[in-house]
Amino acid sequence: MEWVELIATLLLIIGGLNWGLIGIAGFNLVEAIFGSSIITRIIYVLVGLSALWALWHWIQESSGGGMPPV
Numbered sequence: 001m002e003w004v005e006l007i008a009t010l011l012l013i014i015g016g017l018n019w020g021l022i023g024i025a026g027f028n029l030v031e032a033i034f035g036s037s038i039i040t041r042i043i044y045v046l047v048g049l050s051a052l053w054a055l056w057h058w059i060q061e062s063s064g065g066g067m068p069p070v
């Protein structure tokens with residue numbers, strides 16, 4: 001699962017940098033590279049899934065590795 005964590009981390013970095021550029025300069029790097037296409041939407045979905053993966057991983061670690069309390 002190390003490769004999943006690596007990919008998720010890279011996508012979160014890309015997403016964070018993109019949002020930083022949007023906030024600071026109004027420039028969307030992902031759309032500048034890929035245009036307004038299905039690839040751009042796929043990248044956005046993958047960044048969102050990476051955030052969910054990171055959140056799940058963080059919850060598991062902060063609760064001692066078990067299931068988080070309900």
